Amino acid sequence: xxxxxxxxxxxxxxxxASVSGLGRPVRVIPLxxxxxxxxxxxxxxxxxxxxxxxxxxxxxxxxxxxxDAALPCLAWMRRYRWKEDFQADLAAGITVGVMLVPQAMSYxxxxxxxxxxxxxxxxxxxxxxxIFGSSRxxxxxxxxxxxxxxxxxxxxxxxxxxxxxxxxxxxLAFMVGILECLMGLLRLGWLIRxxxxxxxxxxxxxxxxxxxxxxxxxxxGYSVTRSSKIVPLIESIIAGIDQFSWPxxxxxxxxxxxxxxxxxLGKKYKKLRFLRASGPLTAVVLGTLFVKVFxxxxxxxxxxxxxxxxIFSIPRGFEHLMSLMPTxxxxxxxxxxxxxxxxxxxxxxNGYELDSNKELFGLGIAxxxxxxxxxxxxTGSFSRSAVNHESGAKTGLSGIIMGIxxxxxxxxxxxLFTDIPQCALAAIVISAVTGLVDYEEAIFxxxxxxxxxxxxxxxxxxxxxxxxxxxxxxxxxxxLAFVIHESANPHIAVLGRLPGTTVYRNMLQYPEAYxxxxxxxxxxxxxxxxANISYIKDRLREYELKLPNSNRGPDVGRVxxxxxxxxxxxxxxxxxxxxxxxxxxxxxxRDIQIAIANPNRQVHLLLSAAGxxxxxxxxxxxxxxxxxxxxxxxxxxxxxxNSIKLSPQGSGNLVESPxxxxxxxxxxxxxxxxxxxxxxxxxxQSLLRQNLV
Numbered sequence: 001x002x003x004x005x006x007x008x009x010x011x012x013x014x015x016x017a018s019v020s021g022l023g024r025p026v027r028v029i030p031l032x033x034x035x036x037x038x039x040x041x042x043x044x045x046x047x048x049x050x051x052x053x054x055x056x057x058x059x060x061x062x063x064x065x066x067x068d069a070a071l072p073c074l075a076w077m078r079r080y081r082w083k084e085d086f087q088a089d090l091a092a093g094i095t096v097g098v099m100l101v102p103q104a105m106s107y108x109x110x111x112x113x114x115x116x117x118x119x120x121x122x123x124x125x126x127x128x129x130x131i132f133g134s135s136r137x138x139x140x141x142x143x144x145x146x147x148x149x150x151x152x153x154x155x156x157x158x159x160x161x162x163x164x165x166x167x168x169x170x171x172l173a174f175m176v177g178i179l180e181c182l183m184g185l186l187r188l189g190w191l192i193r194x195x196x197x198x199x200x201x202x203x204x205x206x207x208x209x210x211x212x213x214x215x216x217x218x219x220x221g222y223s224v225t226r227s228s229k230i231v232p233l234i235e236s237i238i239a240g241i242d243q244f245s246w247p248x249x250x251x252x253x254x255x256x257x258x259x260x261x262x263x264x265l266g267k268k269y270k271k272l273r274f275l276r277a278s279g280p281l282t283a284v285v286l287g288t289l290f291v292k293v294f295x296x297x298x299x300x301x302x303x304x305x306x307x308x309x310x311i312f313s314i315p316r317g318f319e320h321l322m323s324l325m326p327t328x329x330x331x332x333x334x335x336x337x338x339x340x341x342x343x344x345x346x347x348x349x350n351g352y353e354l355d356s357n358k359e360l361f362g363l364g365i366a367x368x369x370x371x372x373x374x375x376x377x378x379t380g381s382f383s384r385s386a387v388n389h390e391s392g393a394k395t396g397l398s399g400i401i402m403g404i405x406x407x408x409x410x411x412x413x414x415x416l417f418t419d420i421p422q423c424a425l426a427a428i429v430i431s432a433v434t435g436l437v438d439y440e441e442a443i444f445x446x447x448x449x450x451x452x453x454x455x456x457x458x459x460x461x462x463x464x465x466x467x468x469x470x471x472x473x474x475x476x477x478x479x480l481a482f483v484i485h486e487s488a489n490p491h492i493a494v495l496g497r498l499p500g501t502t503v504y505r506n507m508l509q510y511p512e513a514y515x516x517x518x519x520x521x522x523x524x525x526x527x528x529x530x531a532n533i534s535y536i537k538d539r540l541r542e543y544e545l546k547l548p549n550s551n552r553g554p555d556v557g558r559v560x561x562x563x564x565x566x567x568x569x570x571x572x573x574x575x576x577x578x579x580x581x582x583x584x585x586x587x588x589x590r591d592i593q594i595a596i597a598n599p600n601r602q603v604h605l606l607l608s609a610a611g612x613x614x615x616x617x618x619x620x621x622x623x624x625x626x627x628x629x630x631x632x633x634x635x636x637x638x639x640x641x642n643s644i645k646l647s648p649q650g651s652g653n654l655v656e657s658p659x660x661x662x663x664x665x666x667x668x669x670x671x672x673x674x675x676x677x678x679x680x681x682x683x684x685q686s687l688l689r690q691n692l693v
Contacts, residue, residue, distance in 0.1 A: 021388035028622040076395040085394040092393035093401025095277045102280040106425040106497035112160035121375040122308045125366040126403035130396035133362035139384035152228040152325040167317040169376040174315045175328040177367030177642040184361030198452040201441040202459030208436035218426035219252040221245025228466045247298040252423030255283040259431035287424035300422045305414040310373040339380030396541035490526030502626040518556040518636040523565040530575035561632040566599040577610040597621040
């Protein structure tokens with residue numbers, strides 16, 4: 001008899017064929033054992049461990065490849081087009097460099113340091129990153145969030161006016177650099193993926209508010225408590241309101257308005273984008289001119305700034321290493337989020353690949369070298385990187401030009417910085433962090449995903465009330481809790497056949513799909529391991545008790561087969577193997593047979609090694625769900641055909657149900673064939689086919 005497929009046959013035809021003895025065989029694609037595939041050639045699905053793959057790759061690298069890996073700058077230097085690229089890099093470097101000078105001094109003040117250390121942080125790290133960094137548009141240097149973290153932790157250890165405060169800030173840069181280098185070398189950048197975008201958004205929004213409030217003291221004209229918590233800040237602001245001074249408030253408000261207007265115009269109109277970068281310099285120049293002309297006594301100024309480049313020195317204060325470690329880890333995490341995220345986005349926009357681990361290593365080297373030249377922790381900046389990209393930067397040469405501008409300012413311009421108003425620097429910081437206040441993200445999350453909105457709100461509130469460290473811990477903790485919950489309660493779908501096809505899809509998503517009586521097809525959309533196996537077993541029992549509304553095949557009134565569609569299952573552990581054995585025994589006691597469809601190579605190997613395939617029977621392992629359903633359906637029909645009377649239309653609707661002993665006879669014979677007489681899975685498959693002809 002010629003073999004044919006049931007792809008287009010209706011359930012009525014199948015039932016009729018079975019009853020009349022004219023049942024047609026199903027063309028079943030054999031599920032090849034992975035070891036058999038290995039004999040014929042290497043499998044493309046083999047996934048060696050990352051470290052083994054790295055070693056194999058390293059063995060095949062020549063001197064040029066090693067140089068490219070050690071110095072990412074060589075990739076763009078070899079293909080540098082001086083006529084086309086240099087002009088763009090020069091313009092971008094000058095633009096961002098001019099923006100960085102006042103910003104660096106402002107962020108140093110935010111960190112509780114003298115403004116000169118902001119310029120130091122924007123000097124050596126820029127040159128080092130241009131050599132070892134893999135991003136061609138990322139602008140590194142001091143940033144607001146890291147500056148706040150430095151101020152927050154060091155303020156609790158020592159007074160900001162002491163020399164030890166500065167030493168510990170420089171030591172932090174060294175520690176952060178070591179951590180970033182280790183994460184890059186050990187390829188641990190993937191760890192940051194466990195922090196969701198909603199947590200990052202809530203954290204940065206709360207931090208921006210805290211940063212803004214911490215700078216308001218330069219507007220008000222009196223001292224405010226240094227804190228990363230909103231309650232002490234507000235209490236301190238209210239307590240000192242009787243010392244309020246009008247001149248710095250008016251001047252700071254005017255500068256802030258100028259900065260925000262220039263920033264908005266620069267974003268809105270491409271022809272005016274230079275305004276966005278020149279805003280901080282404009283505020284500094286106008287403020288300095290005003291002080292030099294009118295000498296207002298109520299306006300506090302920066303004061304004397306040392307002239308000259310930083311000298312080489314080894315970081316000190318290592319006795320405080322352990323107390324600084326939590327903050328170093330936190331700053332490293334923030335650096336990864338802020339730098340690697342925008343670096344990848346800019347790489348995609350400019351058409352080149354970026355390796356997160358190389359990027360971490362480049363940032364780490366920049367921080368380590370910077371710490372030897374009096375820099376505090378630096379990382380990539382959102383605002384300056386965006387301006388660098390918008391200004392047309394093509395390569396890391398733009399970063400070198402930024403460093404040259406900072407070096408020139410240190411050598412020749414520091415006497416001009418003496419009369420910069422403190423309120424002007426505060427306005428620059430507040431203007432910069434307004435872009436971090438992402439309330440629109442909260443509105444968006446509320447509309448699409450209440451869970452992510454909850455994460456955003458929890459991180460935002462805890463960061464504001466309990467401080468940055470607690471806020472990050474709470475946000476990351478809830479992120480991990482949601483990940484664990486989703487992993488322990490995976491999505492499981494009951495599949496049905498789409499009419500006119502051999503495709504099986506989720507019944508909830510495709511209500512028109514139909515199932516067959518006596519057969520439940522279940523797809524497990526996750527790896528199966530110790531944390532979720534109990535949930536999966538409970539759901540399978542639930543599907544057995546609550547049969548789906550089937551409308552095809554004989555009405556047998558119970559489940560004969562449970563087919564597990566395993567293509568989404570990427571991994572299975574020993575606990576899950578034992579649970580599957582227990583489930584098989586439970587089903588066997590209730591005369592139910594498990595069938596497996598389309599396991600991947602790794603899962604198939606493990607199931608074979610654990611004896612699951614032999615226990616279930618090789619004849620009940622299939623490549624396609626359709627094969628499994630059709631083979632099982634024929635046996636359900638065969639087992640019930642002697643006592644089933646079809647309706648005149650042959651639609652598969654039944655007048656009377658089979659007797660219990662007739663229902664159970666077939667599965668017991670199958671188990672006898674597979675286990676009772678010691679027959680192999682091939683003999684079980686042969687038994688499966690006996691009813692098809």
